[in-house]
Amino acid sequence: MNSIASLHATLHLAGVYRRPGVLHNREGRLPEKERLFFDILQFEQETGMRKIGFVGLGIMGQPMCLNLVKAGFDVTVFNRTAARLDRVVAAGARAAGSPAEVAQQSEITITMVSDTPDVDAVILGEQGVVEGAQSGSVVVDMSTISPSVTQEIGDRLKQGGVDMLDAPVSGGDTGAINGTLAIMVGGEKSIFQRCLPVFQAMGKSVTYVGGRGMGQTTKLCNQILVSVTNMAVCEAMLFAQKSGLDPGIMVEATQGGAAGSWQLSNLGPKMVAADFAPGFMVDLQQKDLRLVIEAGRQMNLPMPALRLVHQMYAGCQAHGEGREGTQALFKSFQRLAGEGA
Numbered sequence: 001m002n003s004i005a006s007l008h009a010t011l012h013l014a015g016v017y018r019r020p021g022v023l024h025n026r027e028g029r030l031p032e033k034e035r036l037f038f039d040i041l042q043f044e045q046e047t048g049m050r051k052i053g054f055v056g057l058g059i060m061g062q063p064m065c066l067n068l069v070k071a072g073f074d075v076t077v078f079n080r081t082a083a084r085l086d087r088v089v090a091a092g093a094r095a096a097g098s099p100a101e102v103a104q105q106s107e108i109t110i111t112m113v114s115d116t117p118d119v120d121a122v123i124l125g126e127q128g129v130v131e132g133a134q135s136g137s138v139v140v141d142m143s144t145i146s147p148s149v150t151q152e153i154g155d156r157l158k159q160g161g162v163d164m165l166d167a168p169v170s171g172g173d174t175g176a177i178n179g180t181l182a183i184m185v186g187g188e189k190s191i192f193q194r195c196l197p198v199f200q201a202m203g204k205s206v207t208y209v210g211g212r213g214m215g216q217t218t219k220l221c222n223q224i225l226v227s228v229t230n231m232a233v234c235e236a237m238l239f240a241q242k243s244g245l246d247p248g249i250m251v252e253a254t255q256g257g258a259a260g261s262w263q264l265s266n267l268g269p270k271m272v273a274a275d276f277a278p279g280f281m282v283d284l285q286q287k288d289l290r291l292v293i294e295a296g297r298q299m300n301l302p303m304p305a306l307r308l309v310h311q312m313y314a315g316c317q318a319h320g321e322g323r324e325g326t327q328a329l330f331k332s333f334q335r336l337a338g339e340g341a
């Protein structure tokens, strides 16, 4: 039996049939979770791919990896700091001793580490993914890094017959935990289509944005939007506070209107509560803004708002707040206004 026939046989046994583009059972259209399960089943049958590797189990990587395990993929993991492996191994993933070993056992290897040199190290460095990846397999980098270095890493992998997608994400740690990330994918379209069910297990909005590097370019646009918006949130919070208006009530009153944004609804209440624990760290935001500034400089593009917020975050770093969440930008604004912070 060929793979499609065997898929149909499996679906038939499960009481599931297809109407154009939609999966049904006798009760009607299948709920989201069951459809995802059958999408994954179809993906396995059509591509033979179910073994996923995951390198980098930080704030984002760990919950993303847990969602892959929950969705039923066979997952092998590596993290530099071994203690971070415990939770995913307890959930059913298998630990490997290096990124090379992960890639050896995987059809798709995902990397989710910090910065451009870190992705370079885990993919091309000693015991890196390139040493274990089989020809025909795919590497998906979901970190936020330089679009141009992404091109170079992809070229190097291609020499060994390995395809690469860049698939950075937005949605923060809550999006990673809830499997609702926005995922922006660059690379060959046919490879994107093959990997789609893997992305769907981690994200809600998955968009193919163009050739290799375009995922990272889209993510840098995303970072311009979030950081400049965050600056507006800080300014409005301080304005409310100085005017004797409760900033929490200001957030409540404005978030449902034209001023509403993820930054306002998620970071505004944290600023009010002086909760500066990281979802997304200032240091990582600065890394992303540096990438935007470098790319903008190459295009001779003036970016006054972006450069200003980069300076305000530098104020946070100078005060030892680099490992706090991006809502710590509020403290930089408070200091500028002579408020104690």
Ligand code: NAP
Pocket: 056, 057, 058, 059, 060, 061, 079, 080, 081, 084, 112, 113, 114, 115, 117, 118, 119, 121, 122, 142, 143, 144, 145, 169, 170, 171, 172, 173, 279, 280, 281, 284, 288
């Ligand atoms: P994080 O909590 O600091 O985790 C970073 C992970 O990368 C850790 O597992 C770390 O290993 C690993 N790592 C870093 N450098 C490494 C190296 N040279 N070799 C091997 N492993 C290395 O960071 P995160 O918040 O998960 O962010 C990961 C990526 O997602 C970043 O590119 C970030 O910009 C992006 N991102 C983050 C968010 C967010 O809200 N946090 C949102 C969207 C995108 P150890 O455990 O050993 O340190």
